[in-house]
Amino acid sequence: MKIQSHNFTQSIFETILPIDNQLYSKIKKQKLTKEEELQSSYDTPIDKILFNEIKNYLQDYMDSVGKMLNKEKNIIDYMWFQKYFISDYHNVHCHNSGTNEYSFILYIDCGDKSGDTRFLNLGYPHINLNEYRVKPVKGKCLIFLGALPHESIPARDNKKTIVSGNIQYQ
């Protein structure tokens, strides 16, 4: 009996970028708003110059992922900063639902006790099939489909700082 198995998967792209301390310290100085779960700049568009500096920093990586996705172009739609103090977390959420809408997380700072990023399968919480956890590492950058549910589990230190954003691939 011949049985074939057909799998549908979603990739989470991951790389470690060369640490740019000058850029990272600029990011860490940005003013954030205290929200219920964490501190964020989400409601205020970030400074244009800093936006472009981060965009340039990520460009090679975004292009390389684009090649893997067979896409010619990419545009960062929006970008924001987040910081987690002890017990801060970010509940399960998705960024987008489009087939070409991706997101990134760049870890600017973290410690051993910073909260992992936990990805869940498409369709969560209606169905809970599997999860994939990423440990924050300074300079690590993830690119993933914006529709993938994900969360930041509670922090046990005051260090985790990230840049996140949405990328359109065309």
Ligand SMILES: [Fe+2]
């Ligand atoms: Fe997110």
